[in-house]
Amino acid sequence: MSMTQTVEDALKKPFGTVYADKMAVARYKDGVWTPFDIQEVKPFEMHPAAHVFHYSSTCFEGLKCHRQVDGSVHVFRLDRHIERFRNSAERLCLPIPDADQVDAMVCELVAECADWAPVFPGSLYVRPTLIGTLPSIGAAAGPSTEALLFVILSPVGDYFSGGLRPLKLLVEEKMRTAPTLGMVKTGGNYAAALYATRKAREKYGTDQVLFAPDGFIQETGAANFLMISEDRIVTKALDPSFLHGVTRDSLLKIGARMGKEIEEREISVDELLTWAKTGECALSGTAAVLGGVGSLVYREETYTVGTGDYGDETAKMRSALVDIQRGKAEDTFGWLKRIS
Structure with a gap:
């Protein structure tokens, strides 16, 4: 079977379930990082008392490589x-990886696995991961002084495989994360949202839960939240309680260049429901880029957002970002780095 056929077959599988055959690996022990090497993807051997298993000392990133036109x-x-x-490593008291080493691990791995990068609308998803490996079940109040850093790759198709569709959200007025860990990309934050998201899906048929602690919008379990109109983008101001999305930042910069006024501030649920009568709402993240919201469930009532469809302004912004990523539009922001 050719590599082209292998990648095409991978795109038919669920998002993020097929992997390139190589990974980059480095370890931290005795106060130093080892040089990384690129090796065959295979299971790790780890002590059952490893810090990550008991005290959740883990963080990761999710980014994409795109095959240009x-x-x-x-x-x-x-x-x-x-x-x-x-920053996530620092907040979790894990050994902080050297920026140049992480850059080299990603770039050299992608260069060796460039054939795994599909054509548009597919992309090559990159997952750098850091875990604490110190074998100690008595270190609940102490950090892991040993760590494993690895990078894996997954060829993925468009997140919305059935085409763009409006999402349905449940607005939940409860805190999802610890205030100091919300900005950390760690598995615990996703686990904290999983139960609420599953129950909301079972009861209301929603796609995600929009957390609004104390009546103010925060984020969903897996994405940042934006309110979009022809002339404005409104989103929560950055603070430690939620993830500082790279896609969010990119869209705000693109929106400003399109002439939209950018407002980063607190958003009450009451303001959201008023906005929904005429404006658009969307979720931003690396995997989906920008997902339009068609309806909201709040206190047992359902509210239509705009026309109830995937919004026109949302679609324009998504296209503007995707066009840069795939090389169809000029990258005036300097966001792309050529690998191969």
């Missing part, structure tokens, strides 16, 4: 993702 492969905003990755 000329056939070259570029990684999108690698520097910003590395910055966030290092």
